[in-house]
Amino acid sequence: MTIFTCILLGFLVVCAIAASLSKKLLNTILIFMSYSLVMSIIWVLLKSPDLAITEAAVGAGVTTVLFLVTLKKIDAIIKKESAQEETDEQEGA
Amino acid sequence: MSRKVPEERYRKTFSYQFKAWLEGTKDPFLGRVEMRRQEAPPESKEEKERRERDEEALKARVYDLEHNFEMRIFNRLYRVFSILFCIFLVVMLLAAVSDLPAFGRGENPVNNEVAQRYIEEGLEETGAVNIVTGMILDYRAFDTLGESHVLFIATCTVLILLRRDGEEEQREGRDNDRLYEPKDDVILQTAARVLVPPILLFGIYIILAGHLGPGGGFSGGAVIGAGLILYLNAFGFAKTERFFTARTYRRTSFCALACYSLAKSYSFYTGANHIESVIPLGTPGAILSSGLILVLNICVGVVVAGTMYTFYVMFRKGGY
Numbered sequence: 001m002t003i004f005t006c007i008l009l010g011f012l013v014v015c016a017i018a019a020s021l022s023k024k025l026l027n028t029i030l031i032f033m034s035y036s037l038v039m040s041i042i043w044v045l046l047k048s049p050d051l052a053i054t055e056a057a058v059g060a061g062v063t064t065v066l067f068l069v070t071l072k073k074i075d076a077i078i079k080k081e082s083a084q085e086e087t088d089e090q091e092g093a
Numbered sequence: 094m095s096r097k098v099p100e101e102r103y104r105k106t107f108s109y110q111f112k113a114w115l116e117g118t119k120d121p122f123l124g125r126v127e128m129r130r131q132e133a134p135p136e137s138k139e140e141k142e143r144r145e146r147d148e149e150a151l152k153a154r155v156y157d158l159e160h161n162f163e164m165r166i167f168n169r170l171y172r173v174f175s176i177l178f179c180i181f182l183v184v185m186l187l188a189a190v191s192d193l194p195a196f197g198r199g200e201n202p203v204n205n206e207v208a209q210r211y212i213e214e215g216l217e218e219t220g221a222v223n224i225v226t227g228m229i230l231d232y233r234a235f236d237t238l239g240e241s242h243v244l245f246i247a248t249c250t251v252l253i254l255l256r257r258d259g260e261e262e263q264r265e266g267r268d269n270d271r272l273y274e275p276k277d278d279v280i281l282q283t284a285a286r287v288l289v290p291p292i293l294l295f296g297i298y299i300i301l302a303g304h305l306g307p308g309g310g311f312s313g314g315a316v317i318g319a320g321l322i323l324y325l326n327a328f329g330f331a332k333t334e335r336f337f338t339a340r341t342y343r344r345t346s347f348c349a350l351a352c353y354s355l356a357k358s359y360s361f362y363t364g365a366n367h368i369e370s371v372i373p374l375g376t377p378g379a380i381l382s383s384g385l386i387l388v389l390n391i392c393v394g395v396v397v398a399g400t401m402y403t404f405y406v407m408f409r410k411g412g413y
Contacts, residue, residue: 049307050225053299057315062401065322069408 005045011038025076029067036060220374220383221304229309230386230393235360237310238353241393244400245350251404257411266410278327285327292320300394304383310393317394318401325405339412342399349392356385 015035022028036059043052103109113119136144155164194201211228221227229237257266300313325333359368375382406412 050309050312053308053312054315057312057319058401061319062315062322062405065319066404066408069405073408 001045005042008038008042008045012042025071026068029064029071032067033060033064036063216377219386220377221386222377223304223306223309226304226309226386226390227383230304230389231384234357234389237389237393238357238360240311241350241353241396244396245346248346248400248403251407255407255411263412266412281327285323289320289324289327292323293317296320296394296398300390301380301387303390304386305378305380310390311397313390314394314397315401317398318405321398321402322405325402330410337402342403346396346399349395353389353392356389 012035015031015038019028019031019035022031036055039059040052040055043049043055098106110119155161157164211232212224215224215227215232216222219227219231221231257263296313296315296317298313299308299316300310303309303313321333321337360366370384372384374384377383381387
């Protein structure tokens with residue numbers, strides 16, 4: 001039990017550092033989401049399932065989705081696709 | 094014996110970059126974080142000239158302080174009132190802080206018998222098996238009232254900032270959004286068909302059983318909101334508009350907040366004291382028990398679910 005908690009807490013620290021140091025915004029958001037998931041497991045281990053449900057729904061679900069939508073709006077995700085299209089056009093020409 | 098590393102190789106090492114970041118001479122994210130500037134929409138030379146001329150004329154007319162009497166008055170009043178408002182805010186906050194009990198005194202609220210009483214007599218007095226729910230929706234119901242209003246205000250702010258007004262702007266938002274919308278994704282639709290009903294049912298269960306076990310209005314509402322977002326992603330706006338539009342959100346959240354306020358806002362006049370409730374508490378553990386808590390849970394759940402869904406819709410295309 002305690003070993004499991006220690007592993008989860010270590011993962012939490014790794015996630016927090018990785019999220020702030022990652023250079024791709026998409027990766028940052030995904031790491032942030034896994035942070036929230038691990039956090040919700042820790043809430044269960046700390047015997048507060050209310051918070052675990054909220055953390056899983058808000059932290060891992062809604063916040064991540066809102067971040068992703070914002071990234072799409074500022075054209076930070078579809079970059080690869082458009083680059084692919086450009087190379088396709090060049091090859092076609 | 095130390096070996097001298099050439100300057101260029103030294104610059105690439107982690108320690109050098111860390112030192113540069115620590116001293117603030119170099120931003121490691123500059124030029125590396127993937128972000129593209131938004132481009133202005135294309136316009137012809139004539140249009141551009143006309144737009145610039147219009148802007149100049151407008152500016153000249155609005156900021157012509159010598160002839161614009163209203164503007165002059167407004168500028169003066171603006172300064173006076175901003176200073177007055179700041180002073181008012183500072184005085185109010187300082188007064189509130191000076192009213193707080195001194196730190197570490199024995200008779201402070203932290204050390205009194207409230208917590209003990211919640212644990213020992215919570216079940217008897219509120220009828221809720223889940224002590225946490227009994228606390229936040231019965232003893233401290235006015236706190237939760239404030240919280241749900243905070244959520245409502247957050248939605249209003251998002252609406253003010255992101256909502257598109259007028260038919261043309263809304264059509265523009267729809268066209269832009271169509272670029273991002275998944276177009277009849279089979280995997281997504283099949284998964285959503287399997288997942289959405291259990292998610293919504295689970296959310297409703299969490300709300301309704303909030304006084305019996307872990308859960309409550311906020312968590313259940315968040316789960317329902319997430320389920321609605323998944324449904325919207327899979328099947329598009331045409332399907333969700335059949336049951337959830339701006340009018341639905343307005344009405345449901347108004348009804349929920351009004352119901353909650355009617356039930357519990359007397360706390361602000363009685364100084365957080367309770368009025369004897371005429372509603373019977375019922376047997377602890379039954380679904381219809383613990384007085385008003387079930388109703389209040391449903392109210393909070395409705396507000397939270399609507400808020401989550403509205404946030405997502407506003408971020409997507411600025412309209413329902």
